[in-house]
Amino acid sequence: MAPPDELFPRTRTPLGPGAAHLPDWLTPQEQLRMVEACRRWARPPAGLRLVRTPGGGTMTARQFGLGWHWYPYGYARTAVDGDGAPVKPMPPWLAELGRRAAAEAGQATGEAYDIALVNFYDADARMGMHRDSDEKSGAPVVSLSLGDTGVFRFGTPESRARPYRDVELRSGDLVVFGGASRLAYHGVPRIVPDTAPPELGLTGRLNITLRVSGLADDG
Numbered sequence: 001m002a003p004p005d006e007l008f009p010r011t012r013t014p015l016g017p018g019a020a021h022l023p024d025w026l027t028p029q030e031q032l033r034m035v036e037a038c039r040r041w042a043r044p045p046a047g048l049r050l051v052r053t054p055g056g057g058t059m060t061a062r063q064f065g066l067g068w069h070w071y072p073y074g075y076a077r078t079a080v081d082g083d084g085a086p087v088k089p090m091p092p093w094l095a096e097l098g099r100r101a102a103a104e105a106g107q108a109t110g111e112a113y114d115i116a117l118v119n120f121y122d123a124d125a126r127m128g129m130h131r132d133s134d135e136k137s138g139a140p141v142v143s144l145s146l147g148d149t150g151v152f153r154f155g156t157p158e159s160r161a162r163p164y165r166d167v168e169l170r171s172g173d174l175v176v177f178g179g180a181s182r183l184a185y186h187g188v189p190r191i192v193p194d195t196a197p198p199e200l201g202l203t204g205r206l207n208i209t210l211r212v213s214g215l216a217d218d219g
Contacts (some may be wrong), residue, residue: 013167018140018179020105021167025174026144028199034208035146035200037091038118039152041066045085048120052081059126061188066090066116068213073134075115075215090114095158097209098142105176107140111212121205129153129160136214140178145169146206147196152184155185171197189210 010023016137026034042064051059053072067090068075069082078086090113098113115135119127132141152175155164164185169175177184188207196202 002128013201015167015175015177016184017176019154019184020175020179021152021169022101022105022174022176023074023170024172025101025104026146026172028053028172028197031054031146031172031197033083034144034199035202035206038146038206038208041088041118042120045083046079046087047082048118049079049082058185059127061079061119061121061127062125063119064088065118066094067114068215070115070117070134075134075213077217091117094208094210101142101144101174101210102140102176105140106175107176107178108197109139109212111137111139111214113139113142113210113212115211115213117159117209117211119207119209121148121188121191121207123148123191123193124190125204129155129164129185129187129197131157131183131185132209132211137212138178138182139212140176140182140215142210143177145173145175146171146208146209147200147202147205148204148205149195150188150192151191151192152209153187153189157181157185158185160185168192170195171200187213
């Protein structure tokens with residue numbers, strides 16, 4: 001629902017072939033439930049961490065995983081670049097939410113969502129243009145936003161450069177990208193501070209990205 005001072009309500013918007021932005025997809029109650037769950041999941045062991053890249057840099061968004069642990073550039077069942085603890089399991093209700101989100105965006109899949117990557121952005125955090133290409137499955141990616149508004153930059157599978165589109169993602173918004181856009185470059189160039197719904201008690205932005213790994217336990 002649009003705020004009372006917003007002239008036009010936000011509507012579903014295509015971002016590319018197989019990609020769509022569905023605003024206000026999560027209810028306020030669902031948002032609060034997910035923020036509370038993220039607070040539990042973010043605690044050690046295998047909790048929220050800084051991600052270091054092979055080149056020696058550090059991502060400005062902090063991260064943890066459920067189901068599988070992502071590290072540059074692969075997956076493991078333990079936090080191999082953190083405290084080494086086993087990753088927390090993927091909750092069935094969250095996997096089902098991913099399946100429902102993909103279907104409502106027109107990208108239904110029969111595969112089970114078994115990865116949740118949770119990124120936390122403070123006001124100064126960013127995410128450079130990248131592709132979600134470490135999975136063995138082509139099932140659509142489901143992205144849920146909570147807290148502060150983030151500017152989401154969505155491009156093409158061919159290049160990090162233009163053409164791309166910037167979309168404002170507010171708390172409760174859904175983005176799904178599959179099909180021809182499954183490997184599209186995307187990033188978060190900016191966070192808009194102090195825009196989170198007050199009832200969430202959250203400063204910053206949480207992004208929950210649900211994926212299908214296509215991986216077996218032996219790697």
